[in-house]
Amino acid sequence: MMHINYGIDGPKFVRNLFLFSFLFFGIAIIIARIEKVAFSIVLAGGFICLAEGLLMLLYAKKGKFNHRDRMLNLVHWTGDERVLDVGTGLGLLMIGAAKKLTGGKATGIDIWNKDDLSENSSGKAYMNSEKPLKIRHIVASMLNMKNTEIGHTHDSAGSSWHVGHDGYYFYNG
Structure with missing residues (x-):
């Protein structure tokens, strides 16, 4: 295991x-x-x-x-949602959401800065998924998402407490 x-x-x-x-x-x-x-x-x-x-x-x-778990339990899941995790890091929230999906898709975006989270990388986030899940990782800053590969709307978007230094200044600047 x-x-x-x-x-x-x-x-x-x-x-x-x-x-x-x-x-x-x-x-x-x-x-x-x-x-x-x-x-x-x-x-x-x-x-x-x-x-x-x-x-x-x-x-x-x-x-x-x-x-x-408290955050995910606030959502009334149907299984077909499109979920966006901003600042996904190693995928804790994104993978948790993906496990609730049957036909939907979970997307995680991050800049993967190791100063914000130890061993932070898109590869490690992908490896953390225990079984094949409908997930994808996009390297992007939440400050400039115009040119990202996201390309569609999401039913649910979430971010945990910390979205990195750039995100902190975005919310508090």
Whole structure:
């Protein structure tokens, strides 16, 4: 049985949280005998960074599946939908939607930036589908979809919380 990997969101950010936690713990050890208040503040910073890093790993391994299932359960599926997943990454949402389809098709678009999701690539997203599904991957930015191969309307379009740095500026710029 193939092990499916949907990656870690913001892998460099997660790495930095752990690095900062160890840095804070190291500083706390050094100043423990010198300054009690600073020791407490620095130690708290280390625990906050460590906890946030662990929570992000927990979300990557468990939470994102629950999040996907809640999103997909909001749709009243007929099986013939055309689904668009914007920022598909390694295909978690797109593949979940494709499994609900009998005659429809799921399309995932992404720029596949490895800074946004570990091991991010269209090939890895395709490999994550356990059985033959009606899916296709398009390399495209959600900021300029005029020239993409999408070419038709969709019954349902979705994106998870994070659509990459470009998407963040698009929504908040």
